[in-house]
Amino acid sequence: MNSNDTDTDTNDLPIAFIRGFVFCSEHGSEFCSKCMMDQRLNNNQNIMGALKKAFPDKKGDFADRPPIATAFSICTRSKTHKSPMFGDFLFECNPHKVPECPACFDWEKIVISQMKLVYSSKNPNAIPVVLSRDDKLGLLASMGVDLPPKTRLPDLDLERRLEKGIDKAQGFEKLIGEGHGNRKAYDPSRLSKWPSSKSLLNGMTTSSLAEALHNAAKGSREPELYKNPFTDTRQSLMGLGNAWDHKPRMSCHIFEDKEEEHGICMRVVDVFMLPNDIPLIVVLYLRGLRSYPPTCSIKWVQDLQETKEIFGMPKIHATEAEQNLLLTILERNSERLSPDYRPKRRSNEKDFTLSFLLPLAPLSQQNIMELSTITGCGMCGDETTSRCSGCLAVEYCGTICQKADWKTHKSMCNSLKSGKNLHLVTMNHRSKPSVDNATITSSLDPAATGTASSTAIPSNIYGSKPFLIKIQRQVTPPGMNVNNLKNNPNSTMMIYDEQRTANFWLINGDDKEAFGTALEETKTGPRGLKVYRWAKRVGDLELSVCIDKGPVRDPQW
Ligand SMILES: [Zn+2]
Ligand SMILES: [Zn+2]
Ligand SMILES: [Zn+2]
Ligand SMILES: [Zn+2]
Structure with a gap:
């Protein structure tokens, strides 16, 4: 957003001159509500003939045309070339590193193409949203x-x-x-x-x-x-x-x-x-x-x-x-x-x-599932032809997609191929989570509340693909520690994915050994309370968790 650091001694002017056009020196904008300036009328003097020719039906001085928003996005202030007239450093274009580059600073062309775009839209005064x-x-x-x-x-x-x-x-x-x-x-x-x-x-x-x-x-x-x-x-x-x-x-x-x-x-x-x-x-x-x-x-x-x-x-x-x-x-x-x-x-x-x-x-979980599902290649949806040889857990249409996914997949892949798997059978006791003190008002979509409250089986948006879970232990009251949790058959741990499409409850009494192993792992995580691990759904209430290895960096959720 900001221009490159400039030498303040030689650049006290609140304006930047670039090939005959004036912009605010802070943002490189012709119009700037922060710098309180509007240079359109002024700049138009340089290109008035071309404007009149391009828009013969339009009357007036074109002072309300769309302004050039960020001239600085295409140039940088030179460290060597000074303006002979004002003594300040000139701007060089980014592509060619040429001061006052006639090809890049072709304001006439830029302004006219912007005007054509805006004048041809349904509502010329509405700035359309363009999402990347x-x-x-x-x-x-x-x-x-x-x-x-x-x-x-x-x-x-x-x-x-x-x-x-x-x-x-x-x-x-x-x-x-x-x-x-x-x-x-x-x-x-x-x-x-x-x-x-x-x-x-x-x-x-x-x-x-x-x-x-x-x-x-x-x-x-x-x-x-x-x-x-x-x-x-x-x-x-x-x-x-x-x-x-x-x-x-x-x-x-x-x-x-x-x-x-x-x-x-x-x-x-x-x-x-x-x-x-x-x-x-x-x-x-x-x-x-x-x-x-x-x-x-x-x-x-x-x-x-x-x-x-x-x-x-x-x-x-x-x-x-x-x-x-x-x-x-x-x-x-x-x-x-x-x-x-x-x-x-x-x-x-x-x-x-x-x-x-x-x-x-x-x-609702149902909607999230529908909208996140990519059938076929996990990257593009095409038919799959290959499988990651490291973990055998994800499939791709070919090497292009596999390469594109590697940066994201790497950490999961390393855990899956060398980690220890722990089989967890979870229980979803409705009475365990204390949600009664949280405000629950009606949802527009009954499925959003319905699925979570009426059935004990969490939805499965991941199919058989591995996904990241958080395993979180209970906070112990003062004077108690993890060993107290280990000894109490009623101790619980919560397991869920980032979007909370699935919440699982682990009860100590159900499988003391597995619970103990997972509990030990939580000690290694943030504040000794939780760890992030890769898991695969292997049944309605069963997870296979890669228990001893997680992402390189803990996510923040
Ligand atoms: Zn500005
Ligand atoms: Zn250039
Ligand atoms: Zn693909
Ligand atoms: Zn892999």
């Missing part, structure tokens, strides 16, 4: 859908999984249904309004047993913020509910990350009620970036300040990843609204996009 593969994988992982980080699954496949995950999390099919959910056909105004006497915060609050267990095990009910975009988005949605319940009502929000690079302006327009008292929040929103806040978003914020609505405008801190998820949901739901549904807009919201939000619930 890593972004998509990260969002899926935050919902519990763990795919190999270097997976070669096609882009479209990843996109489908993300869309499906989002729809399952908002319970879309169940709540609104396929019939109404057709593209551009849904009109929420036919629903009854959310009664003002009813708490929207409660309506937006969802939870599942798995989640409650997780929080209970962590010893806290408060989820950690800004680590998991899915959890964060759910918190923010509750925040919208809370603000709506507030007297006086707060309906305007600004989402912004800590670096103030990404933002969303949002106004809750109306709230409706779906069956089972599930709220549907209609919003108008607009995305902005530090280097490109649409003009109307600036106006919107100014107007709020003037009308004193600013007091009712909590700024919601939201990481870039959370905003990506939120925008993906909003774009998806926006496509579903009927053009006949046109709630009243304020004059400064002309360019805002209309959409709606539903409460988000954690995915």
